[in-house]
Amino acid sequence: MFGPTSAGTLIGATPFDEIMIEQWRAAFDGPFMSAMDIVxxxxxxxxxxxWSRVCCS
Known part of the structure; x- marks a missing residue:
């Protein structure tokens, strides 16, 4: 079972092939866009x- 995460929270334990693209986008957009906002x-x-450096983990 796999499920996208959002801010460390599992969005249901759904089989990989049943996860909707909207769920993946929502899980990806939160952390990624937060990093972009900081940059x-x-x-x-x-x-x-x-000169500078951005470190994301």
Whole structure:
């Protein structure tokens, strides 16, 4: 059984081939878009310093 996760929460224990694409998108979009929001917020400072690093885990 596999199920997409969202913020660490299992969205049901559903067989892989029964998980709807919308479930995968919702599970992916939350963490991914949060990381993108953070990068966008610090990007001006990173450009100003001409060097920086973003670490996501």
């Amino acid at each position: 966008r917020a610090v990007l001006p400072s990173m450009r100003e310093k001409k």
